[in-house]
Amino acid sequence: MKALCWHGKGDIRCDTVDDPTIEHDSDIIIKVTSCAICGSDLHLMNGYMPTMESGDVLGHESMGEVVEVGKGHSKFKVGDRVVVPFNLACGECYFCKKQLFSLCDRSNRNASKAIEVMGHSPSGLLGYSHMLGGYAGGQAEFLRVPYADFGPIKVPDGMADDQVLFLSDIFPTGWMAAENAEIEDGDTVAIWGCGPVGQFAIQSAWMMGAGRVIAIDRVPERLEMARTHGRAETLDFSDVKVYDALMEMTGGRGPDRCIDCVGTESDAGASADAILDKAKAALHIGTDRPHVLREAIFSCRKGGTISVPGVYIGMLDHIPFGAAMNKGLTFKMGQTHTHRYLEPLLQKVVDGDIDPSFVITHHASLEDGPDLYKSFRDKEDGCIKVVMKP
Incomplete structure (x- = not known):
C-alpha cells in the first residue's frame, strides 16, 4: 500500500x-x-x-x-x-x-x-x-x-x-481545550494560535458561553477564518504587543481564560525570548519554544485559568512560575x-x-x-x- x-x-x-x-x-x-x-x-x-x-x-x-x-x-x-x-x-x-x-x-x-x-x-x-x-x-x-x-x-x-x-482529533481537542479553561457565562477568552485546533477552540468557547473571544496569530488567512467563521476579535502579534493590547481590551484586568493552542514550536516573531528559544533549538540545547505560555501567564487575569492543548515535548526555560503562583492561576492541560x-x-x-x-x-x-x-x-x-x- x-x-x-x-x-x-x-x-x-x-x-x-x-x-x-x-x-x-x-x-x-x-x-x-x-x-x-x-x-x-x-x-x-x-x-x-x-x-x-x-x-x-x-x-x-x-x-x-x-x-x-x-x-x-x-x-x-x-x-x-x-x-x-x-x-x-x-x-x-x-x-x-x-x-x-x-x-x-x-x-x-x-x-x-x-x-x-x-x-x-x-x-x-x-x-x-x-x-x-x-x-x-x-x-x-x-x-x-x-x-x-x-x-x-x-x-x-x-x-x-x-x-x-x-x-x-482536532474537534475534541479544541472542545477539551475550552472545557479545561473552565469558561463561565460571559467570560473573555483569549486563544493563542488560529490553526485548526485554535479554530475549534474558538467555536467551542462560544458554545460554552463565552462573552468575548480574542484570537491571536499573525497569518492573515488564519486570522480571517477566526473573524469570519469564528466571530472572534483578532490580534496580529506582528503589529501589536499582545499583553498591552489585551490589557487595553479588558480594562486592565486581563482575559478570564487563556488557551495556548500553539505549544512547542511557537512562532513569536521578533520578541527577545522567542529569538533566544529558536537559537537554543537550533543549537540543540533546548527543545520547546514556550513564548506563548509565558505571554498567557502574564496576560491572564488574577484567579484565571490557562488551558494548554498545544503539545510540549521537553523542558521549558524561563517560565514565570512566580507570576503564576502569585496571581493564583489554574492550569489544565493534556492530550x-x-x-x-x-x-x-x-x-x-x-x-x-x-x-x-x-x-x-x-x-x-x-x-x-x-x-x-x-x-x-x-x-x-x-x-x-x-x-x-x-
Missing part, C-alpha cells in the same frame, strides 16, 4: 509499504477514505519528537471503511464506516474507568520508553513515535486499529467524510480524552450546531502529502487544513 513515511528531519515521502494485518482479536483493518495532516505532525517532521525511526508511517487523523475484523471483535462489521480516535485506550484500566482515556495504562506497548522521560506513560498514539507505542499511522491506504472494540465510532448513513473526520467526546460531538454535527468542514483549505492525494506537509509548515498557499483521500 501507499503511505506517508518519516525518513528524518524534514524528509516525508510517499512510500510503498506492507499492508497491515490483524495482530490481536480485537483489531480491525480499515480502508482509509480520508486522513489529515495535524499541526502536531509538524513536530515529527521538524525533528522535535524523539524515538522516530526511518520508515515510520505517519498520521493520526483517519477514518474509513472496515475491511477486516479480528476473530474476537464484535463491535463493527465489514462495510461499516468509522472514525478512529488518534489515541488508543483499552476501556478497562484505572484511568479509562475515570474517562481519562489519553492516560490509558495498557495501550502504550513501549511504556518503559515514556516512563524514562516522563515518569509515567500516557496512552499509545497512532503514528506518533516509538516512545508512544510505535504504531503505524493512518496517512495510508489501510490502517490497523488496535483496541477497536472500544475506540472508533460508527458514522451515520448520509454523512460526508469531511463532516466527521475531525472527530478523530485529549478523545473517546469521551466522540458521541456528544458527533451529535452536535448531526444536529447542525457545527459543520467541522469549514476548516479545510486543501483536498489532496497521498502523493501530494510531502509537498503539503511543507506548505502547512511554512504557512504557504493559504494552507490551514489538509485532507487527503487515499
Whole structure:
C-alpha cells in the first residue's frame, strides 16, 4: 500500500509499504477514505519528537471503511464506516474507568520508553513515535486499529467524510481545550494560535458561553477564518504587543481564560525570548519554544485559568512560575480524552450546531502529502487544513 513515511528531519515521502494485518482479536483493518495532516505532525517532521525511526508511517487523523475484523471483535462489521480516535485506550484500566482515556495504562506497548522521560506513560498514539507505542499511522491506504472494540465510532448513513473526520482529533481537542479553561457565562477568552485546533477552540468557547473571544496569530488567512467563521476579535502579534493590547481590551484586568493552542514550536516573531528559544533549538540545547505560555501567564487575569492543548515535548526555560503562583492561576492541560467526546460531538454535527468542514483549505492525494506537509509548515498557499483521500 501507499503511505506517508518519516525518513528524518524534514524528509516525508510517499512510500510503498506492507499492508497491515490483524495482530490481536480485537483489531480491525480499515480502508482509509480520508486522513489529515495535524499541526502536531509538524513536530515529527521538524525533528522535535524523539524515538522516530526511518520508515515510520505517519498520521493520526483517519477514518474509513472496515475491511477486516479480528476473530474476537464484535463491535463493527465489514462495510461499516468509522472514525478512529488518534489515541488508543483499552476501556478497562484505572484511568479509562475515570474517562481519562489519553492516560490509558495498557495501550502504550513501549511504556518503559515514556516512563524514562516522563515518569509515567500516557496512552499509545497512532503514528506518533516509538516512545508512544510505535504504531503505524493512518496517512495510508489501510490502517490497523488496535483496541477497536472500544475506540472508533460508527458514522451515520448520509454523512460526508469531511463532516466527521475531525472527530478523530482536532474537534475534541479544541472542545477539551475550552472545557479545561473552565469558561463561565460571559467570560473573555483569549486563544493563542488560529490553526485548526485554535479554530475549534474558538467555536467551542462560544458554545460554552463565552462573552468575548480574542484570537491571536499573525497569518492573515488564519486570522480571517477566526473573524469570519469564528466571530472572534483578532490580534496580529506582528503589529501589536499582545499583553498591552489585551490589557487595553479588558480594562486592565486581563482575559478570564487563556488557551495556548500553539505549544512547542511557537512562532513569536521578533520578541527577545522567542529569538533566544529558536537559537537554543537550533543549537540543540533546548527543545520547546514556550513564548506563548509565558505571554498567557502574564496576560491572564488574577484567579484565571490557562488551558494548554498545544503539545510540549521537553523542558521549558524561563517560565514565570512566580507570576503564576502569585496571581493564583489554574492550569489544565493534556492530550485529549478523545473517546469521551466522540458521541456528544458527533451529535452536535448531526444536529447542525457545527459543520467541522469549514476548516479545510486543501483536498489532496497521498502523493501530494510531502509537498503539503511543507506548505502547512511554512504557512504557504493559504494552507490551514489538509485532507487527503487515499
